[in-house]
Amino acid sequence: MNRMTMLGTGYVGLVSGACLAELGHIITCMDIDAHKIRRLQLGQMPFYEPGLDTLVQRNHARGRLAFEADPARATAGAEAVFIAVGTPSGADGSADLSALFAACHLVIESAPTRPMLLVQKSTAPVGTARRLRHEIASRNGHGALLEVAVNPEFLQEGCAIETFLHPDRVVIGTDSVRAERLMRRIYRPLSLQGTPMVATTLESAEMIKYASNCLLATKISYINEIANLCESVGADARVVAHGMGLDHRIGSSFLHPGPGFGGSCFPKDAQALLRFAAECGVTLRVVSAALEVNRAQAERMVVKSEAALGALPAPRIALLGLSFKPETDDIRESPGLRLAEIYLERGASVVAHDPMAMPNVRTTALGRRMRFAEAPYEAVHDADALVVATDWEQYRNLDLRRVASLLRHPVLLDLRRIFEPQDAVDAGLDYHCVGLPPRLGDRNHREPRTQAGLGARRTAVDRATPTHARADSVSRKSAP
Numbered sequence: 001m002n003r004m005t006m007l008g009t010g011y012v013g014l015v016s017g018a019c020l021a022e023l024g025h026i027i028t029c030m031d032i033d034a035h036k037i038r039r040l041q042l043g044q045m046p047f048y049e050p051g052l053d054t055l056v057q058r059n060h061a062r063g064r065l066a067f068e069a070d071p072a073r074a075t076a077g078a079e080a081v082f083i084a085v086g087t088p089s090g091a092d093g094s095a096d097l098s099a100l101f102a103a104c105h106l107v108i109e110s111a112p113t114r115p116m117l118l119v120q121k122s123t124a125p126v127g128t129a130r131r132l133r134h135e136i137a138s139r140n141g142h143g144a145l146l147e148v149a150v151n152p153e154f155l156q157e158g159c160a161i162e163t164f165l166h167p168d169r170v171v172i173g174t175d176s177v178r179a180e181r182l183m184r185r186i187y188r189p190l191s192l193q194g195t196p197m198v199a200t201t202l203e204s205a206e207m208i209k210y211a212s213n214c215l216l217a218t219k220i221s222y223i224n225e226i227a228n229l230c231e232s233v234g235a236d237a238r239v240v241a242h243g244m245g246l247d248h249r250i251g252s253s254f255l256h257p258g259p260g261f262g263g264s265c266f267p268k269d270a271q272a273l274l275r276f277a278a279e280c281g282v283t284l285r286v287v288s289a290a291l292e293v294n295r296a297q298a299e300r301m302v303v304k305s306e307a308a309l310g311a312l313p314a315p316r317i318a319l320l321g322l323s324f325k326p327e328t329d330d331i332r333e334s335p336g337l338r339l340a341e342i343y344l345e346r347g348a349s350v351v352a353h354d355p356m357a358m359p360n361v362r363t364t365a366l367g368r369r370m371r372f373a374e375a376p377y378e379a380v381h382d383a384d385a386l387v388v389a390t391d392w393e394q395y396r397n398l399d400l401r402r403v404a405s406l407l408r409h410p411v412l413l414d415l416r417r418i419f420e421p422q423d424a425v426d427a428g429l430d431y432h433c434v435g436l437p438p439r440l441g442d443r444n445h446r447e448p449r450t451q452a453g454l455g456a457r458r459t460a461v462d463r464a465t466p467t468h469a470r471a472d473s474v475s476r477k478s479a480p
Helices: 011-022 034-041 052-061 071-075 098-110 128-139 160-165 177-186 188-192 202-233 237-245 266-279 285-309 335-345 358-362 376-380 400-406 421-426 460-464 467-478
Strands: 003-007 026-030 065-068 080-083 116-120 146-150 170-173 197-200 316-320 349-353 385-388 411-414 430-433
Touching: 003 011, 003 071, 003 098, 011 026, 011 052, 011 065, 011 080, 011 160, 026 071, 034 065, 052 065, 052 160, 071 098, 080 098, 080 177, 098 116, 098 128, 116 128, 116 177, 128 146, 128 202, 146 170, 146 177, 146 202, 170 177, 170 202, 177 188, 177 197, 197 202, 202 237, 202 266, 202 285, 266 285, 285 335, 285 385, 285 411, 285 430, 316 335, 316 376, 335 349, 349 358, 349 376, 376 400, 400 421, 421 430
Parallel strands: 003 026, 003 080, 026 065, 080 116, 116 146, 170 197, 316 349, 316 385, 385 411, 411 430
Antiparallel strands: none
């Protein structure tokens, strides 16, 4: 058992602190936001992550997890202080390290003269840990024995507790035997269950994090490009990805075609690595291409919508899914929000639903231009198209015949492939997804409704031309 402090109660800090407490350590989570600390002391979570509220409340009740706004009290008696603050993208794409160094200064100012380990858990460019060491040496005149380690996080939102307590590996970057021994002792419960411990230098530990995230982002962009080609040649990208993934050298993870990657890590880390590499005189063409493909994929999804709806002015879009992935309320770099922004710019109206993320979206400038529905069917009612942007489990259980009866036009854009195409067709829906040519709904089952004021929303040519032919035509003209 070790006594430790976690600076920052954002996603990484709170999850990591609660999980370290679950492993038996005594953890104090510290944040300069006193209001957030008060809420945590009352058991109120600042964000949604499955199981986190229970984990926090259990360890708080056991006396293993505390919350503190005062740096001196938070670090008193701590053997290690983890820094888990945000490193967002700056205007030029580089990582903004201001919060990281501010946290370092808090530790320096409150540090005792006994040995203490400062652990960089925040994702930061290679060389940052060395800079922290220099910062400590230059500002710490009273000689506190502070050492530095790097311990990157590999949490997956939506299953963060599982990925912390049962990780693929734990990466430990140090430059002293004492620091490595302490880090190994902290993670001994995971080591005993067979988790590999990768002990390396500060620089290698920092690089492992960036290299890992950028490879995963590249896999997503690659399969999306293959999926786009599959649509043109009549192949099924899901089957192609499955066949690829059975090769153990490739693996099946992150081979799921869709509207592109988002979240707090992949876009930010790829941009930061590109910027850092450029400063080192190195051009990372593959990472650059992964980002470009991801930007183009959102545009391509809108082109799909326009092709499916034909010459429909000011369409109403029902958008299901605003978080960047299911089981989280995180809307950072959300593909669904990127789509909503483009739809609105092109004159459409958007009615959105998300099980968890709507409160976060309502407070944004984009959210103030959208409408929100309390239930999926409410969003679909009288919409011209249904777009599924996030694969929440509850959306998989939608009654497609009911969906078809509520839509003004039978258009379903299943960007996460959560429905079986034939089920949608049998329900009377025109089915569009990523990685499969469009399929027309059974018109004997259901005809699109019209309303006064909508007019002839599809021209005679549109009505006579199959949807897939219109999609091919628009794609050739407009696809990025």
